[in-house]
Amino acid sequence: MAGVRQILKYQWKAYWRRFTRPGQLAQFDILLLLLLGALLIFKLPPVLRRAARELAIGQTVVMGQLLFALAAAWLYPRIENAIISIHPKDLIRFPLTTNSMLLVRIDSFFISPAAMIITTGSLLGALPLLASPRPFIGIAAAILFFVMAASLGLSLSHMMSSAALRIRLMIVTAIVIVPLGAVLFASGREAPRRLASIVQFTPIRLVTSAAIAPNYRTALLSLMTLTGCAALALLLLRWSFSRSLSDQETNRPRSNRAASLIRFPGRLGGLVRKEQNYFRKLPIVWIGLLITLAYSQIFWFGAPHPVSFQAIILIVFSINMALSANCFGLDEPPEINRYLLFPLRGRDILLGKNLGFAIVVGLQLSVTLPFAFWRLGWREVFFGLIEAAALSFAYLAWGNMDSVSAPYKMRFYRETGGGSIFDALIGMTLCSLPGVAIIYLTRFNSELLAAKLVSVLALTTLAYLVSLHFAGRKFERDWQKISYRLS
Secondary structure, X not given: OHHHHHHHHHHHHHHHHHHHOOOOOOHHHHHHHHHHHHHHHHHHHHHHHHHHHHHHOOOOHHHHHHHHHHHHHOOHHHHOOOOOOOOOOHHHHOOOOHHHHHHHHHHHHOOOHHHHHHHHHHHHHOHHHHHOOOHHHHHHHHHHHHHHHXXXXXXXXXXXXXXXXXXXXXXXXXXXXXXXXXXXHHHHHHHHHHHHHHHOOOHHHHHHHHHHOOOHHHHHHHXXXXXXXXXXXXHXXXXXXXXXXXXXXXXXXXXXXXXXXXXOOOOOHHHHHHHHHHHOOOHHHHHHHHHHHHHHHHHHOOOOOHHHHHHHHHHHHHHOHHHHHOOOOOOOHHHHHHHOOOOOXXXXXXXXXXXXXXXXXXXXXXXXXXXXXXXXXXXXXXXXXXXXHHHHHHHHHHHHHHXXXXXXXXXXXXXXXXXXXXXXXHHHHHHHHHHHHHHHHHHHOOOOHHHHHHHHHHHHHHHHHHHHHHHHHHHHHHHHHHHHHOO
């Protein structure tokens, strides 16, 4: 235990030294802290009062929503931008047992002020249960629920750092999410009701059932079920941590071959393959693929409205915006230096990255194209391809300038949090306008439709070519600043 205390002591000092130095925190981290603090101070108290009043009369709607929000907050280890805790594989260097290393991993998570705010909010979130018919059993159930949520959040972080576990996680997620998403998409207006019926069988329901149970037998049954769920979550945490220590990711050659399945000819081919290899290591890419897979299952039930097909294309590009708006984020400073050794101009390097982005997004959308052609016809597929091309040029036009003006470091197998949230919102709004315009023109304004579609596509193409030229020149001029920001 002495070794664990020493590691945590110096890790605490190192983190808060970095926290207090100006310019060390990303804008995303600062915004996250401000958002969590504002929610804790201003939003949480009235919600607690409403939840207490409902629990006093046997209702659980607000309490269920509160528990869901707090459980989502415990997924913070997946979106944390700064590396607070020592990576599991780096812990092997210390003369510690597996349990001691896991203790370091768990305790170091609470060094972050965001984690402290989430913990405080969770403890306060259990207070309304004091007004329920079974207050102490309800609070015990809430504590078990938060332990389970935190364990699952850390377990997910460990699984994403293990090559073998990532594959299994993606398979299980696809098996669960794709059919569920297809059913909800096909339900239309009935989707909220069906989703509410599913919620009846979640741990959130067990917490509220324990608090408002008509007798102690029912309350204790819910509490024991939650105890079993929390125990399983802790076992999963221990197992995933052990696997992340032992998995040294020895299958890199196979990964490289998989990344080279789509080859681009010419001198940019190697750069395009590198971008594909990098992008596939980001969870957001697989999230986009799961969304298109779930949507494609709707076509088995019948033909959806054509607007939904165009809306999915718009959603996929919005999800992948971080890939285009921060195309240097996955590069290390030595890689920036190596770009200068290539017989390539700045615009050529950006073009290679843009082609990698277009291929990845194209693969995501290609899942739905055969189904759309089957149910909607070639005309709607053609409109969708025009929309995808216009959105590609728009997002890459904004992304090229943003990538060389305000790059930020991104990490493999982690969410793409970072940069300015205001720039991201402005960019997403402006870049989505061509897609919205095409949806409007194809649905509500069919006069001179071909000319209008060509005009939208020509404007976005021109914007992309202009951005490629100026962003390439800026990269050649400011490559040292970009390298410094990524260090």
